[in-house]
Amino acid sequence: MSTTAEPRTIGEYYLARGSFKVAPRGPFADLDSVLRAAAEPELTDHDWRQPLEIVCVARGQAPAATRAMREFHLHATLRGDGGDGSELSPWWGLSSAVAGLSQMAAAGTLRLCAGQRIRLVHHEVFTPSRIERRRRIEETGAKYLFLGMTVVLVIPVVAVLSFLLWKAWPALSFSFVWENPQEFMKAGGIWAPLVGTFFLVFLSLLIAAPVGILAGVYLNEYARDNWLTRIVNLAVMNLAGVPSIVHALFGVGAFVLFAGMGRSLLAASCTLAVMTLPVIITSTREALASVPMSFREACWNMGATRWQTIRTIVLPNSISGILTGVILQVSRAAGETAPILFTGAVFFVPVADHGWESFFPYGLGDRCMALSMHLFTLATQVIGVSDEVQYGTAVVLIALVLAVNSLSIGLRMYLRSRKRW
Amino acid sequence: MSTPQTAPTTSPRAARHTFGASMRWWADRLEPLIEWLIRICGWSAILFVFAIFCFVCREALPLIGRGFDFSEFLTSTEWRPSSVVRPQYGILAMLVGTVSVTTLAMLIAVPLGLGAAVYVSEFCQGRFREVLKIVIELLAAIPSVVWGFVGYMVIGPVLINTTGAAVGVNLLNGGLILALMSVPIIVSVGEDALKAVPDSYREAALALGASRWEIVYRVLFPAAKNGLLAAVLLGVGRAIGETMAVLMATGHAVQIPYSLLDPIRTLTATIASELGEAVAGDAHYRVLFLIGLVLFAVTFAVNLTADLVVKGIRHEHDR
Numbered sequence: 001m002s003t004t005a006e007p008r009t010i011g012e013y014y015l016a017r018g019s020f021k022v023a024p025r026g027p028f029a030d031l032d033s034v035l036r037a038a039a040e041p042e043l044t045d046h047d048w049r050q051p052l053e054i055v056c057v058a059r060g061q062a063p064a065a066t067r068a069m070r071e072f073h074l075h076a077t078l079r080g081d082g083g084d085g086s087e088l089s090p091w092w093g094l095s096s097a098v099a100g101l102s103q104m105a106a107a108g109t110l111r112l113c114a115g116q117r118i119r120l121v122h123h124e125v126f127t128p129s130r131i132e133r134r135r136r137i138e139e140t141g142a143k144y145l146f147l148g149m150t151v152v153l154v155i156p157v158v159a160v161l162s163f164l165l166w167k168a169w170p171a172l173s174f175s176f177v178w179e180n181p182q183e184f185m186k187a188g189g190i191w192a193p194l195v196g197t198f199f200l201v202f203l204s205l206l207i208a209a210p211v212g213i214l215a216g217v218y219l220n221e222y223a224r225d226n227w228l229t230r231i232v233n234l235a236v237m238n239l240a241g242v243p244s245i246v247h248a249l250f251g252v253g254a255f256v257l258f259a260g261m262g263r264s265l266l267a268a269s270c271t272l273a274v275m276t277l278p279v280i281i282t283s284t285r286e287a288l289a290s291v292p293m294s295f296r297e298a299c300w301n302m303g304a305t306r307w308q309t310i311r312t313i314v315l316p317n318s319i320s321g322i323l324t325g326v327i328l329q330v331s332r333a334a335g336e337t338a339p340i341l342f343t344g345a346v347f348f349v350p351v352a353d354h355g356w357e358s359f360f361p362y363g364l365g366d367r368c369m370a371l372s373m374h375l376f377t378l379a380t381q382v383i384g385v386s387d388e389v390q391y392g393t394a395v396v397l398i399a400l401v402l403a404v405n406s407l408s409i410g411l412r413m414y415l416r417s418r419k420r421w
Numbered sequence: 422m423s424t425p426q427t428a429p430t431t432s433p434r435a436a437r438h439t440f441g442a443s444m445r446w447w448a449d450r451l452e453p454l455i456e457w458l459i460r461i462c463g464w465s466a467i468l469f470v471f472a473i474f475c476f477v478c479r480e481a482l483p484l485i486g487r488g489f490d491f492s493e494f495l496t497s498t499e500w501r502p503s504s505v506v507r508p509q510y511g512i513l514a515m516l517v518g519t520v521s522v523t524t525l526a527m528l529i530a531v532p533l534g535l536g537a538a539v540y541v542s543e544f545c546q547g548r549f550r551e552v553l554k555i556v557i558e559l560l561a562a563i564p565s566v567v568w569g570f571v572g573y574m575v576i577g578p579v580l581i582n583t584t585g586a587a588v589g590v591n592l593l594n595g596g597l598i599l600a601l602m603s604v605p606i607i608v609s610v611g612e613d614a615l616k617a618v619p620d621s622y623r624e625a626a627l628a629l630g631a632s633r634w635e636i637v638y639r640v641l642f643p644a645a646k647n648g649l650l651a652a653v654l655l656g657v658g659r660a661i662g663e664t665m666a667v668l669m670a671t672g673h674a675v676q677i678p679y680s681l682l683d684p685i686r687t688l689t690a691t692i693a694s695e696l697g698e699a700v701a702g703d704a705h706y707r708v709l710f711l712i713g714l715v716l717f718a719v720t721f722a723v724n725l726t727a728d729l730v731v732k733g734i735r736h737e738h739d740r
Contacts, residue, residue, distance in 0.1 A: 135632045136632075138632055138634050139632045139633050139634055141634070142544075142632075142633060142634035142637065143540075143544045143633070145536070146536050146537070146539050146540035146543075146544055147540055147544070147545075148536075149532070149533045149536030149537050149540065150536065150537040150540045150541070150553065152533055153533055153534075153537055153557075153560075153601070153604055153608075154553075154556055154560075156601065157560055157563075157601065160571050160575060163575060164571070164575075210462075211462045211465055212462075214458060214459045214462035214463070215459075215462045215463045215465055215466060217459050217462075217463075218459045218460055218462060218463025218464075219463055221459075222456070222459060222460065222463065223463065231467060232463060232464060232466055232467055234725070234728055235466040235467040235469070235470045236466045237724055237727075237728055238470050238720075238721055238724050238725070239466055239469055239470050239473075241655070241658045241659075241662070241720050241721075241723070241724035242470070242473060242662070242717060242720060242721075243661065243662025243663070243664065243689055243716050243717075243720055244565075244662065244663075244664050244665075245662070245664040245689045245692045245693055245713065245716070246473065246477065246662070246713045246716055246717050246720075247473070248692075248693075248696075249476075249477050249480070249692065249696075249709075249710055249713040250472070250473040250476050250477060252480075252696070253476035253477060253479055253480045253710070254472060254476045257480075257701070258476065258479075274469050274473075277465075277466065277469065278466070281466065305449070305452060306456070307448075307449070307452040307455055307456060308449055308452075311445075311448060331562055332562075334564075335562070335563070335564025335565070335566070335567070336564065336565075337564070337565065337566040337664075337665045338565075338664040338665055338689075338693055341693060341696075341697070342696050342697060372564055372566045372665075373566075375566050375567070375570055376566050376569070376570075376665065376669070379569075379570050379573055379574065379669065380573070380669060387574075390570070390574065391574075394567055394570050394571075397564060397566070397567060398563060398564075398567055401562055401563065401564055402559055402562060402563075405558070405559055405562040406559070409555055409558065409559075
């Protein structure tokens with residue numbers, strides 16, 4: 001068979017699967033013979049994911065990657081715009097594609113110039129249409145947009161925290177934590193404020209934990225769904241939302257002046273306790289709510305009263321969840337500054353440097369130092385404090401709070417992993 | 422007294438062999454008392470909110486009898502509390518300061534916070550999601566005084582170098598810090614709101630051929646709009662009430678800001694910085710408590726609205 005050849009199409013044809021650089025067959029004299037070779041079973045049964053390429057090169061030249069190409073599709077959705085024969089694609093297999101191309105070549109509608117090639121590409125049947133492609137782009141775009149927003153939040157925080165750590169590194173040492181502030185805060189460590197923070201947190205915990213846990217028990221076990229419960233819930237939420245400085249004013253009005261405690265450790269702890277109460281209440285309520293109702297029902301059926309059920313079934317099964325909330329309260333109380341500013345924390349208290357006294361420097365009625373307050377005064381009130389000491393104080397405070405928080409998170413994850421119901 | 426042997430487990434005599442048993446016996450015997458204790462503790466939250474209101478009022482209200490000018494209090498920008506000749510207590514500048522820094526913080530925090538909430542809730546799975554939630558939780562745990570320190574020592578110098586501002590502690594600095602502080606609550610409440618939308622909504626939209634972007638934009642946002650609004654409101658409440666961070670990062674100048682780089686002062690910062698100097702019982706001291714009362718009322722209103730809005734969404738999904 002002879003093709004209807006124009007002068008420009010005189011050339012040699014090569015045939016290859018996959019990349020042309022690997023093993024082209026040929027040369028073939030005309031398009032018809034190359035198509036016949038393409039129809040051979042060994043070639044059609046070859047790995048069908050590889051594209052099949054027919055290239056036309058000027059006589060005597062080696063087959064090389066060429067620029068212009070026609071692309072036909074196997075198993076593809078309609079894609080060609082017409083004119084170059086690609087409107088005939090898709091074909092449902094390589095053999096039918098080659099047969100179709102042979103017909104076109106015989107009819108003279110398929111011609112190749114030197115430097116052109118035909119490429120038969122396999123597509124999956126469910127190749128996305130244009131609309132679907134647009135949607136996929138939109139979806140990926142949305143995903144990365146939201147990821148970007150999250151990253152924008154997380155990155156600066158991580159950057160700032162590492163910057164703080166980097167600046168504080170020279171100051172951090174065992175003695176920095178262990179020593180008392182000296183020379184009007186300009187030298188020495190942070191032992192006195194650290195102990196003060198421990199005292200404040202411990203006392204506020206002692207006050208807030210029983211009340212908070214019992215309040216959580218009330219809300220989950222006793223409260224009915226009525227207006228009173230609604231108001232209690234609203235009050236808990238509002239107590240959590242009251243600004244810390246208003247808590248400070250309350251502490252001044254109620255504990256320092258009205259109850260006559262004066263500015264003291266006790267007044268500051270009471271203020272902190274009121275402020276952190278909602279944390280304990282809400283987490284206790286959630287911990288109790290996660291105990292299945294069937295546990296309680298089983299216990300009631302044994303003849304136990306409501307309180308016996310709570311004591312023997314509900315509380316033991318939720319004690320670790322309650323503990324999580326208590327730990328959160330500790331972290332919150334340790335970091336707060338505003339409520340203790342006017343109720344008991346002061347700028348400086350002389351504290352014994354070593355011995356028994358250095359561990360228990362503050363009585364209930366004494367004013368005390370606190371780490372958060374210490375950081376505030378170092379940064380804004382005292383002139384001439386070295387940067388390392390300030391950053392060191394900040395880093396110790398962050399580390400303390402984050403460590404306590406991580407403890408709570410770790411406990412929660414551990415509990416979730418070994419939950420039995 | 423005649424039947425201790427027949428019912429040993431219920432008898433006090435038989436049960437009180439060990440300390441634990443005796444404690445349990447008493448714990449059951451005191452049940453009515455304990456139940457009342459639990460009730461009282463449960464109501465304590467109401468008591469405390471009420472007590473906060475009362476004690477702040479108790480210190481602030483004696484102003485009324487002394488010819489205190491309330492219209493000047495709300496409309497004047499002159500704040501000269503320690504003036505010997507004529508002390509003036511106008512909080513307008515500080516009110517504007519609070520509003521502007523809160524607005525700026527929300528302009529930054531709301532899009533980012535809601536975006537992050539959508540990402541955590543809809544686009545992210547498995548371990549990565551757990552890690553992100555933990556990071557955001559830890560973000561919420563960083564104390565406000567540390568944020569203030571960061572604004573004062575880190576962001577301030579950066580702002581001076583990049584914008585050429587006269588002082589680094591200004592409205593922009595405070596807005597950035599407050600935005601970072603109020604983001605965690607927006608993310609966590611917003612995520613809860615998105616999680617509260619039933620999965621059937623998502624499935625229906627998917628079955629209609631919606632992409633995930635369309636699900637978020639056309640289905641989840643309308644369905645969860647109340648919860649998302651509550652998230653924003655809680656963020657606003659947090660930003661208004663924040664004290665230490667704005668005290669350290671906003672520059673402490675009583676003036677109405679005209680640009681992002683003007684230093685300002687907020688209501689909370691005023692109380693925190695001046696209560697220590699004010700003499701108890703003085704007019705200045707009482708005015709500070711009055712500011713506290715204003716703050717209490719504003720945050721109470723914001724939180725109440727958020728709560729009502731959340732209640733609204735809960736009823737809607739219950740139907």
